[in-house]
Amino acid sequence: MGFREFGVSSGGTLDSFGLRVTNLLVGNDEGAAGLEITLGGLQSRFENDRVVAWCGGEFDVQIASTPLPACHAAHVRAGERLKFGWPQIGCRAWLAVSGGIDVPSTLGSRSTDLRAQFGGFEGRTLRDGDQLPLGKFRQLQTAATERISTWTAPHDWTSPAKRDPMLRFIPGADWNRFNAPTLRRLTSEAFAVSPDSDRMGVRLDGSKLERMDNVDLISEAVAPGTIQVPPSGKPILLLGDCQTIGGYPKIGHVITVDFGVAAQLRAGDHARFSEVSLADAHRLLLEREREFQRFRVGISLQSS
């Protein structure tokens, strides 16, 4: 159970699916805590041998001086450094470490709420010199023989970042408050990602989305993926750390299977939107989950 009724958002990585996949690669439970790295720059040294894997944007990642591609499990030895460079495409990466990041659980979660400043590691982003506790390491048999495993996950799971992605959405409750030209613009034009975007939401700039009415709406729930349109007419795509309620009209909702793509949007990128049905959104999600379960079985065969 979550704590949304108390105004607490679900938190966690912006691409929870990506972290589930990388966790499996390092032998963790899929829900183990990992690190979210924004725009690179992380350098970390390990005190004991671990298995690591990452996914996300197009980052240049190295262990010692060996390049580590996305979603390949790799052995890091005690004392070695893992480095994340600046991403060519996208802005976020997720790092899983065997044993998981062993911070205390707050409100049933190890994730950090940056806005309310609790959870995770002292309720804040990491700084130079922080020492993160890691959980018990489960030795992977494959890791002992290979520095970097050849085994990997499907490309669109592990590297979803694109400069000009197409995001699929279903119409929102206030779809009919917008005029026909606005709805056409939403599905035919590109929207530029503005620099003042963060984990709460991606602010988009493009031609103005105009409402036909100006009725004051009663505040109700919003969710990650919601595309809301404030009076400025510039849409905001809400992400994982979004507030729990809102009073702006909801023109649409990006579907869950595209959250990984949305999480990579950075200033200068352009997003386009294409409409799908709710049934299609569910079908795509269930299909991906079936593939994920096959992947899980494959991993467990590899490491047994």
Add this chain to the structure above:
Amino acid sequence: MFRFAQHDKITPMEIIPLGDSALIVRVRERFEDAPEETLNEVLRAFQRIRNAAIPGVIELALAYTSVSVFFDPVTVAKATETPDKLFEWLATRIRAAVAGGADPSRTARSSPRSVEIPVCYDSEFAPDLDHVAEHAKISPIEVIDLHCTGEYRAACIGFVPGFPFLSGLARKLATPRRDVPRKEIPPGSVGIGGAQTGIYPLRSPGGWNLIGRTPLRLFDPDKNPPTLLRAGDRVRFRVITREEFESFKR
């Protein structure tokens, strides 16, 4: 898109998708016409949906006229025989739960709690008290008097963790939000935003008119439940002096 309107004689209820992993149950269309009645009805729907323990439902929240239901489509799909009609299946279960006759158990929610909140209205904590007074064309003392004799109800907890949106503000005190929001508001600040009053639980930006401060902590992530107030609570404010404010803090 999916839109179901039920023309039941008691509840004209609407269930609308909020993306593919959540939905909104609009219990009523309007709030201000009958806040007390609406809130009770929404609370009842919230409790009944919760008690129904529908497979795949992760969490519920409520706000003014509606209950939101967050679910995991994968778990829901396993529970239904028609995974291609997930939403319809959930909507049917929710309708049945909300319609479901007598409440199975007398829970803590069935009668709202009453919570008294001490507030110090000293000028140091009330940078917008004069503005609210001017807007209402009354004296600052009358503003304090009206504010702390009011009876309020938490219509929603949200925006940030633990922020109560309180309905029941004296009409006279309704004051539009500030044109330029403050960048940082101290925790415990009591404000007026439009026709509502509320309390900032955390240091955060905000545009409400600040008229006082409470020494109580409204959000504590190490407690369960983590908030002082819940949706549906009856709330009253009690004037305290600066000295009393300090002694609360200790």
